[in-house]
Amino acid sequence: MHGGPCGSARIFLAESTKTMVFFLQMVFAGLSVGAVYALIALGLNLTFWTTRVLNFGQGSVLMIGAMLTAVLIGYGVNLLLAVLIALVATCLVLIITEVVAIRPLLKAGGSMGWVVSTLGVGVFLQGLASLVFGTQAVAFPDVLFSSSATLQIFGAWVSVQYIAVFVICVVIVGLMELFLRRSTWGYGVRAVAHDRELASLMGIPVRKVVLLSFAVSGLLAGVAGILVSQISGTVDPGFGLHLLILAFVAAVLGGMGSAVGALIAGLGLGVLEKLIAGYYSPAAAQTVAFVLLVAVLAMRPQGLLGKKEMVKV
């Protein structure tokens, strides 16, 4: 009789610990993918600042980075060399995108041309990857630690890869913020973002700044593609579109204006997504992210953390 209430309390405690651990695991997973969203969002932001263009093909750039790394390592290429080649490739892809699919269409004015052409680059890359590597998913090798290594945090077992991905993303976003605020190139990017013509008149090499922003955006996309594949374990030619959209949601929530805004929004979105996916279903998580996007654009288009843009007549 005495053991009754005590025992059920213990069971209750065990149950609540279990739910707590599950909750924490979802939060850690969310922080990890959220940090990747922030990284992709930063890549989108960079080129948006310098050219007012959003790269609709960025999803495929992530894929190229991850796919090349996986395939090269599969051929026995040294790990670091494989990553290096993949990152050089993603930088080149974005520079080529700028030259072929964006610059000629900016002259025409309006956004329709470059929306369609950057999407075209993405579709082309996806088609090319399917042709060269096949349409099947490729297992992604362990680039950072082993997938079985785990650490216990607050009672929850967390994969070391998750932690590594989180740390790398946060460090890169921090470095980018510093780079934008302190370096000469960073000043250049911000000047071009503020007023392209004025920057040109002030002697800032606008063309070089724009190309640099695309190269760095490609670099960030490559890194993000590799990191996210490390978490998910596989990569296929169609991979990337979800990430592009979630990163865009993060960029919009963060106000399209700052690296820190994108980071906060990305982390929040990642945690939200994992929690909904964990407790309900992955499709519900996608839908919630989409509804969030529609709601924010309808009510606060400058984003939750952004400043209002003045339209000049």
Added chain:
Amino acid sequence: MNPLHMLGKAISSPWLVGGVCIAAAAGASFADQGTVQMWCFLIVNIMLAQSINVLTGVAGQISLGHAGFLAIGSYAAAILLKDYGLSFPVAVVASVLISAAVGYVLAIPSGRVREFYLAMMSLAFGLIVYELVREWRGMTGGVMGMRGIPSPGLGTLEVFGWGVSPEWYFRIMLVSLIGMMIMLRNFIKSHFGRAFYAIHVSEIAAGSLGISSGGTKRFAYALSGGIAGLAAGFYAFLVGYITPESFTLMRSVEILVMAVVGGLGSLAGQVLGAGLFTYLPQQLQAFNDYQYIVYGLILVFSFTLLPRGLAGLLGTQTRYSKHDQLSGQVPGLDTVLSRRSGSGQALVEVCDVVMSFSGLRALDGVSLTVRRGTVTGLVGPNGSGKSTLVNVISGMYTPTVGDVYFKGEKISGWPAHRVARAGVTRTFQDPRNVPSFSVRENILMGAHRLYTHGAFAASVNSAGAQREEGRFLACTQGLMEAAGLSAYADDPVGDLPYGIQRLVEVARALASDPELLLLDEPAAGLSDTEAERLMALIRMARDHGVGVMLIDHHMDFLEELVDEVVTFDAGQEIYRGDMAGMRDDPSVIEAYLGKEETSHA
């Protein structure tokens, strides 16, 4: 004449199109089932391409998720017929309405964001719909797809007890397509089509004519969704088996490619684009292997290499007025403007308005009244706040402090299109016409706020719609004569000299039959003859009781017209009175020429 253009003319002739349609409808009885099925797929694709065309080609909004509409419409039609026992026509109509409603909801944020945000949203939309139909097994059958949808191919589709054979299904589709295309053509030629195109070119200029950019975009998305829903309704029963894999991103890309290659903005072009990409994969096995690569390359290069698609090559062009349909029926008019009484009454009152931009005060406590039937001149050095005042009155800016009243009603804070609809029309410092529209179409667009007939009346060319369009075409004719523009009536405005473009913009403003007319430097860059015509137009407006506010730097020009002149410097009024007094006023002289050094002997 360019041989390609001759070909274009031939294939867009109603006789040829009608002949081909009748031949196909009759031939369906003799062709084998596979061929008829192909024709049906062609019709589905033509409808989908038109759906993109109306949204992207005409209204300038981009959809990268059209497969989402196709999926929603197809599943809705199939479920309604199969599980709820609705009859085939009702299911198709429901598919149209549901897809249109989804389009409308999707475009809710459209009034506040630029089009590429919507493009990204549409991409996300396509993806979400794909995910949802996979997940929602109870309703859609999940990844296994939905089987057993009544289909003419299996002889299981019935309409009121009559079994629909494949050839009759094709005939029903063909008639629907023709009906849809005719209605769409009439719609595009109406004030709705002009409004769609106006927001495509410039939302600001469209707003100044009373066209709401948010409302127009929502309408465009709803219409586009509805047309895609029509295609979807037919598609579901045509195939009899639908799976989520029919509605991937690549399907959206394929639809976009058809529309882009066919030629955005051209109705006939869409038929060609859809035809090409329905038959190419059938004829060319290699095409299938490289499909995505080919689509990708087409999307990358088509806007630079072939911006107007096949339609551009063939020289077919969509006209945005019913001038061609109604010529001969246009009534004569004695006057193009309403005669308004109450000359001298206050029309617009600006009360203590301050407009500051991050600390800089472009207007600093301005008060002013414009009266009916008078011309008020606004003079001042560059940057003194004249254009800002026009922007504040016309609703482009909301004043930081102070109010604007129009006919006693407070209008400050209203969106620009609402101010314009109330009867305030403005022109811009740099003319903002639609460059590809003819002079006639541009001026006719000015009358937008006066139209009363609805979208359905416009689509079926009802008697009322024809009467109204005819009346405004007559007004346009009268304005072109008054402004000396008749010789250019059917020339694209973008190709005409600058002075003519300015006159077109003023004539367009007058076509709105305004009560208050705000002209921002209308005489800049005009030749003497053109300036004379401009003066005649302004006098005509004044004599009909319009209140005119006129910004200009030409003193001789103002001298001829103004009743009162107000001079600004640094956002403040420094002089008010007649022209002669202004020339001698020391503060005006100082503002323009700077302070004179007083020398002491």
